[in-house]
Each structure stands twice: as C-alpha cells, then as structure tokens.
Amino acid sequence: MKPIKIGVIGAGSISDLHFGSYAKNENAKIVAVCDLNIERAEQQAKTYGVEHVYTDYHELLANPEIDAVSICTWNNSHAEISIAALKAGKNVLVEKPLCKTVEEALAIERALKETGKLLQVGFVRRYASNTQILQKFIQNDELGDIYYAKASCIRRLGNPGGWFSDIERSGGGPLIDLGVHMIDICWYLMGRPKVKTISGNTYHKLGNRSNIKNLSYYKASDFDATKNTVEDLANALIRFENGASLFVDVSFSLHAKKDEISVKLFGEKGGAEIEPELLIFSEKYDTIVNLNPQIDNLSFDFVKAFQSEIDYFIECCRTGNETISPVEDGVEMMKILCGIYESSKKGTEIYF
C-alpha cells in the first residue's frame, strides 16, 4: 500500500513532534511544509528531507499529491486552514484547541460533513499510555460512575509570551492553552457527559511576571515582555446533565510555591489520579487499596503520546476508521472554554 503523503502547515515548536512522529511511521511520508516564516519552513524541510516548501498554505493545499495535513499554526488560523484543507480533499489533524470560537468550531464541523473527509483534533493526552490504561479500568467499571473530577495545571512563572499572550492570535491564555488539555482529559474519561452549567473566573492580576530574575522558563521565539493581553489564571466549576461536576484551575502566573499538575477522578466504586502519576484507588473486603500500575510511563510521555496520536491518524486515513478525538468533541470543548470566558465576563453562571 502507498504511504499517506503529508503536508505540515506551521513549522514552529510543536511541528517537531509531528515531523518526528510521521518520520517514524512507515505508512506516512512528509512531502510538504508551509510556514509564513520561510527560514523556519526551510529548516524543517532540511531536517526531515521534505521536497516542497511553501509560505502560503493555499499553494500547499493545491498540491494534488498531498493526502493529509497537520495544522500546527497559531490558534487564530486553525478554522480557516482546516476548512480549506477539507474542501481541498485532504484529511486533517489539527492541533488543539480546535479553534478560537464556537462559531468557528461549528463551521469546521459543517465542512467536515459536506466533504466526508477525516478530521482528528490534537487532544494528545487521550493517546497517552497512562490514559489508555485508565480508560480500560473505567470501561470495565472499576471506578463505577464518575461523579467528580478535579484538574489543575499551575505555572507560577510560565507565560510563554509571543502569540500565546496575544489574544488575537491565541483566543486566550492558560485556559485555552493548558485548560483545554486538563478539561478534555477529565471529560473524556468521565464518558463525555453533556454540559449543563458553567461558572468560571479569569484573572489579570500578575501579568507575565517578566520582572522576575534568576529563574528561567519557556519563552516563545518572538517573546516581547510589553505585550500581554491574556488572563494569568482561570478557574471553573462545570456541572453536567448527569449530575457529575468538574473543577479546574490553570495559570501562566501565580504566587504559588511551585509549578504543579494534577488530574483526579472520583467514582462510586473507585478513584484515580492520572497526573502527576497514574494511581487507582479502590475498596476490597472493607479495606482501602491503592493500585500502583507497573508500567513504563506512569506520567504523560510527550514524545510517545504524539507518536501514538500520529500513528492513530495515519491508521484512520488508511482504513477509514473513526478517530478517538473527533470534531464533535472539539466543538464541545470550544463550548466549555468559551462558556468559562463568558461566565467570567458576565460574573454569572452560564446555562446550556
């Protein structure tokens, strides 16, 4: 069988994981790359031996050789490029978040229905081995009904700057960047219940803390300390139609003791943590037991999870199988994220 021919649009930081994973998949071949920044596109083309280099994604999409694209651009172009790619007959793997607004998400969903192509949303944590192992326990009813989840991703000094802190290009700060992963992984493992209400808060209190000295942190390539139009902290309580609830908090800047990530799920028969490490709790013969899975990666392994996500995408392209991170879930996630921003702005709970 011929390999699936890939074009990668957006050749920045995360594209490395896409290029690297396609390169290791024997059923894929990267044939084109596009970036507004020609040097960046040429650099990736050189590293991965890519034949065609473009600065205009329309030209890449007009190349009939290409079967599928990875969209690794800023959030503000995800909708426009996804729709154009689907209409050009390409299958699409689009990075998270699906886009910036619910309207854009619905437009992508419509384009997908019209074209009958495949679109996978880059909810990479769904593809991690610790998630998939926990999912097996959940599907076998080891946790019973999950009625509460709690997720937190706190950076005390972690505003990457650049497009991440420019609301026009990102759509928001830590909520749309980190919160999307935290909320999605809980929601997915809870069985994707329908949202009923959202109460959210966002804060612009500390800015990007660019005054801090003697402590290094990740900065986007075009970091500019004077530009920051996104929130520093967001929290939300999401109530679902089945009565379950999810509490989340995420930050780029916060007076916290240290950076922290935690994801916890609580069910009627058992509970689990998936971050910082997979651990399952239960009760046997009137005794509480903690199950420590003996596996290679108890935490999220970035590189392996990306490989698994991309292998899955290629498999779906070849077989026509359904993806485990479909557009409907991207739409639902945009409703939740935008609902949190709306609730915060209005200072009231949002009802769906």
Ligand SMILES: NC(=O)c1ccc[n+]([C@@H]2O[C@H](COP(=O)([O-])OP(=O)(O)OC[C@H]3O[C@@H](n4cnc5c(N)ncnc54)[C@H](O)[C@@H]3O)[C@@H](O)[C@H]2O)c1
């Ligand atoms: N799944 C994850 O864990 C994860 C991690 C980091 C980033 N991301 C997502 O990946 C995307 C890119 O993030 P990044 O960190 O690589 O950013 P980046 O700034 O390093 O790279 C983005 C690149 O896209 C290019 N670009 C922007 N608009 C374009 C357009 N219209 N046409 C062609 N090129 C365009 C930019 O020039 C830049 O080189 C974002 O949506 C982000 O949310 C996902």
